Amino acid sequence: MTRVDQILVSDRHFGDSHAIEARNLARLRVGLGLLAAEEPGERRSMGEAAALDDVSMRRLMYDPVLRNAFEDAIAMMENGLDGGAALEGYLRHVLQSGRSGLGPCERISSTPRRAWPRLGPAWILGSLSPEDPAEERLADRMRELYAGSFDGGAADPIKATDAMAGALSAGADLLTALLPETGASVLRHVALVGFTRGESADGPLQSLSGGDPLPSAILMAPERLENSWVAAETLLHESAHLKLFDALRAGAVTTEPNLLVPIPWRTERWRLIRVLVALHFYTHLLVFQEAAANAGAELTAVHGERPADEEVDEATPGTPAASAGTHQSAAERVAYLAECAVGEWRHLTPHGRRLVRWMFSVLGRMLPEAPEAPEDRDPIGSAGMTAAGDSAALEAEAGYGRTGEIQAFALEELGELVVGDARTGRMHWLNAHSWLLYSLCDGGPLDGIESAYAARVGAAVPADEVRRRVRAGLSDLAASGLIGVRV
Numbered sequence: 001m002t003r004v005d006q007i008l009v010s011d012r013h014f015g016d017s018h019a020i021e022a023r024n025l026a027r028l029r030v031g032l033g034l035l036a037a038e039e040p041g042e043r044r045s046m047g048e049a050a051a052l053d054d055v056s057m058r059r060l061m062y063d064p065v066l067r068n069a070f071e072d073a074i075a076m077m078e079n080g081l082d083g084g085a086a087l088e089g090y091l092r093h094v095l096q097s098g099r100s101g102l103g104p105c106e107r108i109s110s111t112p113r114r115a116w117p118r119l120g121p122a123w124i125l126g127s128l129s130p131e132d133p134a135e136e137r138l139a140d141r142m143r144e145l146y147a148g149s150f151d152g153g154a155a156d157p158i159k160a161t162d163a164m165a166g167a168l169s170a171g172a173d174l175l176t177a178l179l180p181e182t183g184a185s186v187l188r189h190v191a192l193v194g195f196t197r198g199e200s201a202d203g204p205l206q207s208l209s210g211g212d213p214l215p216s217a218i219l220m221a222p223e224r225l226e227n228s229w230v231a232a233e234t235l236l237h238e239s240a241h242l243k244l245f246d247a248l249r250a251g252a253v254t255t256e257p258n259l260l261v262p263i264p265w266r267t268e269r270w271r272l273i274r275v276l277v278a279l280h281f282y283t284h285l286l287v288f289q290e291a292a293a294n295a296g297a298e299l300t301a302v303h304g305e306r307p308a309d310e311e312v313d314e315a316t317p318g319t320p321a322a323s324a325g326t327h328q329s330a331a332e333r334v335a336y337l338a339e340c341a342v343g344e345w346r347h348l349t350p351h352g353r354r355l356v357r358w359m360f361s362v363l364g365r366m367l368p369e370a371p372e373a374p375e376d377r378d379p380i381g382s383a384g385m386t387a388a389g390d391s392a393a394l395e396a397e398a399g400y401g402r403t404g405e406i407q408a409f410a411l412e413e414l415g416e417l418v419v420g421d422a423r424t425g426r427m428h429w430l431n432a433h434s435w436l437l438y439s440l441c442d443g444g445p446l447d448g449i450e451s452a453y454a455a456r457v458g459a460a461v462p463a464d465e466v467r468r469r470v471r472a473g474l475s476d477l478a479a480s481g482l483i484g485v486r487v
Contacts, residue, residue, distance in 0.1 A: 001179070001287070001290060001291050001294065003365070004287055004290075004362055004365055004366070005179045005180065005181045005182050005287070005291075006181055007358075007361055007362050007365075008179075008181065008182040008185070008284065008287065008362060009181045009182060009185045011354070011358045012414065013247060013250070013251075013351070013354060013355075014244070014247045014280075014354070014355055014358055015185070015358065016185075017185040017186075017188045017189065017243065019414055020189075020243065020246050020247050020250075021058070021188065021189075021246070022411055022413070022414060023249070023250045023411065023414070023416070023418070023429075024246050024249055024250075025054055025057050025058065025061075026409040026411055026418045027249055027250065027418060027427060028050075028057060028061050028070065029050045029057070029409050030407045030408065030409050030418050030419070030420040030427055031070060031073075031074050031420065031427065032046045032047070032049055032050040032070075033046075033047070033050050033407035033420065034074075034077065034407050034420045034422055034425060034427075035073055035074075035077065035084040035087065035088075036050070036084075037405070037407070037422055038077070038082060038084060039082075039084070039088075042088070043084060043088045045088055045091035045092040045095055046084070046087070046088060046091060048091075048095055049061070049091050049095065058121075059101075059102070059103050059121065060091075060094065060103065060104065062103065062191040062215075062216045063103040063104045063105050063106070063191065063216075064105065064142065064145060064191065064192055064210065064214050064215050064216055064217050065090065065104065065105055065138055065141045065142050065145065066087065066090050066091070066094075066104055067215040067216060068141075068145055068212075068213070068214070068215055069086050069087040069090055069141075070087055071212065071215065072086070072087075073086070073087050074425065074427075077425030078424065078425040078426055079425075080425075089134075089137070090104065090137075090138060093134035093135075093138070102123075103123070103191070104138060105128070105138060105139075105142050105192075106123045108128050108129055108130050108131070108135050108138065108139055109123070109125065109126040109127070109128060109129070110126050110127040110128070110129040111126040111127070111159075111160075112124075112126065113126070113160065113165050115165075115168055115169065115172070115190070115193045116168070116169050116172035116173075116187060117169075118173075119172055119176065119184055119187050119188075120187050120188050120190070121191070122187065122190040122191055122192060122193055123191070123192060123193070124160045124165055124168070124192075124193050124194070124195075125157065125160070125192055125193065125194035125195075126159055126160065127159055128142060128143070145210075145213060145214045146194070146214060146219075148213050148214075149208065149210055149213045149214045149217075149219065150198065150199075150205070150208075156196060156197070156198060157194055157195070157196055158195040158196055158197060158222060159195075160195055164195060164222060164225055167225035167226075167228070167231060168193060168225060168231065170228045170231065170303065171225065171228050171230075171231025171232045171234070171235050172187060172232070172235055174228045174229065174231070174232040174299065174302075174303050175187070175232040175235050175236055175288075177299055178232065178288065178291040178292060178295060178299070179236075179287065179288065179291055182236075182284070182287070183232075183235075183236070185243065186235075186236060186239035186240050186242070186243050186284075187235065187239050188243075189216065189239060189242040189243040189245075189246050190216065190217070190218055190238075190239050190242055191215075191216035191217065192210075192214075192216060192217040192218070193217070193218050193219075193220070194217065194218070194219045194220075195219070195220060195221070195222050196219050196220070196221065197221050197222065197223075204221070205219075205221055206220070206221055206224060206234070206313075207219065207220035207221065207224060207234045207237065207238050208220075208238065209237075209238040209239075209241040209242050209245070210242075211241070211242075211245050215245075216242060218235070218238040218239065218242070220234055220238070227304065227306075227307060228303035228304065229292060229303065229304075229306040229307060230307065232288075232292075233285070233288060233292075236284055236285070236288050237281060237284075237285065240280065240281055240284045241277065241281060244277060244280050250429050251349070251351040251429055252349050252351060252352070253273065253276055253348060253349055253351050253352030253355055254272050254273055254276065254344075254347055254348055254349060254352050255347050255348070255349060256272055256344075256347040257271060257272055257273040258271050258272070258273075259271065259272040259344065259347055260272075261275050261340050261344065263275075264315075264319060264320045264321040264326065264327050264336065265315035265316065265319055265321035265322070265327045265333065266315075266316050266319060267316050267318060267319055272344055272347060275337055275340050275341065275344075276341065276348075276352065276355060276356070278333075278337055279334065279337040279338060279340075279341055279356070279359055280355070280359060282330050282333050282334035282337060283334055283359045283362050283363060283366075285312070285330045285334075286330045286331060286334055286363075286366050287362065287366065289330060290366065292306050312328070312329060312330055312333070314328075315327060315328065331366075331367060334363065334367075335363075335367060335369075335371070338356075338359070338360065338363060338371035339371070341356045341371075342356075342371060342372075342373065342374060345373070345374045350376075353373065353376065356373060357373050360372070360373055399443045399444050399445045399446075399448075399485070399486045400441045400443070400444070400445075400446070400449065400474060400478075400483050400484070400485065400486065401441055401442060401443035401483060401484060401486045402438065402441050402442070402482065402483055403421075403423075403481065403482060403483060403484040404421055404422060404423045404481075405421075405422040405423070406419050406420060406421055406422065406482075407419075407420040407422065408420070415431065415432035415435070416429060416430060416431055416432070416435070417429075417430040417435040417438070418430075419438070419482060421481060421482065423481075424481065426481075428480050428482060433469070433473065434473055434476065434477065436453065436456060437449070437453065437470065437473040437474060437477060438477060438482060438483070440452050440453060441474075441477070441483045443486045446470075446471075446474075449470055449474070450466060450467060450470050453466055453469070453470050454466045
């Protein structure tokens with residue numbers, strides 16, 4: 001299991017938590033810069049926040065209320081609307097309060113506790129005790145986001161006891177004992193853990209990860225803590241979702257996210273994006289179950305015996321799986337989801353295909369019949385997208401230059417550049433290759449860009465390949481709106 005555990009953290013786009021966090025922090029900085037530029041004299045707090053060090057930035061902007069406000073503001077900006085006022089208000093209060101070391105909502109929690117002090121900064125939600133009108137607004141929004149996290153039902157928050165906090169920490173310890181690399185990696189993506197009991201659309205609530213409604217947060221029923229093995233699986237389940245949520249901020253994985261796919265164990269078809277998320281989860285679950293089945297006696301001595309039954313939710317009554325008794329295990333479900341991913345390959349972006357191939361590299365070690373990804377037959381452009389535009393048309397153009405007012409942040413260690421376009425509010429991720437091409441677009445002609453590119457990459461790249469790369473890359477950059485023609 002050691003090798004599989006390592007593979008699950010190896011991919012720098014989806015597995016490496018440090019790289020994922022670096023991209024998210026860069027996205028936050030660029031986004032704050034774009035939002036501040038909309039009202040230069042009125043949004044000084046956004047500029048101040050964008051200049052924080054990484055630790056302070058994470059503490060501030062991974063707070064569920066502020067992160068939700070950021071995502072809302074970015075979405076509104078992309079649609080030509082101004083939605084930054086709420087975020088600026090939160091930031092102004094928090095940055096002026098002068099209290100450091102705790103996140104915004106954590107500061108007003110009556111009994112702040114760390115969820116797993118040894119493994120990361122996640123905290124446990126307690127009663128909120130605001131002391132002034134600004135804190136009241138923060139607390140009210142936190143309660144509103146909490147209540148809005150439950151589809152088809154409602155649930156009330158439960159204040160954590162010392163015993164519950166201890167059981168949660170024990171679950172995290174067990175997870176990282178079973179999967180040292182993967183466990184520590186997924187838990188880094190959690191900012192908040194809350195306990196609740198209630199009903200969801202599918203029945204009694206077991207657990208959920210916040211995603212867009214309550215970012216960076218996990219909510220779970222206290223009963224999930226009664227057995228450390230169940231607690232560990234729950235933490236893996238929801239933390240893996242949050243990790244993928246963070247990774248997906250840096251690139252789309254499908255060109256048709258709303259395409260519907262039949263799921264034998266559910267009555268409703270799933271959107272393609274949900275199929276990929278489930279493939280990611282069930283791959284992690286399969287690895288966890290294998291690690292748990294082979295756990296040593298030292299772990300059972302500390303954490304007790306693991307449940308005899310495999311922990312996977314039941315098929316919905318009336319579905320083909322329920323009638324036939326199929327798709328009752330993680331292995332059956334992940335195999336089906338893998339088939340779906342292959343069947344919809346044409347609707348996956350290069351980023352999405354990378355995600356699936358990474359999952360398949362794990363499943364090849366876990367399933368008797370390993371899924372295989374199709375060969376890519378479409379040309380891939382330099383910016384990591386299918387090449388767009390007419391390469392021949394590029395020859396007739398006078399020159400290419402960078403367009404518009406931008407905010408940019410360089411991730412030198414990753415060889416990536418995050419570029420925010422003030423005209424559209426959109427952010428673009430350039431790899432080292434497209435970054436180089438972008439930097440060469442200073443208004444000069446195509447042949448000049450090709451010559452400069454050839455000089456940078458060296459004689460090892462043939463002239464025909466230089467020409468192909470440059471033209472495909474410029475097509476991508478032009479399609480994104482980052483460069484334009486200068487006649």
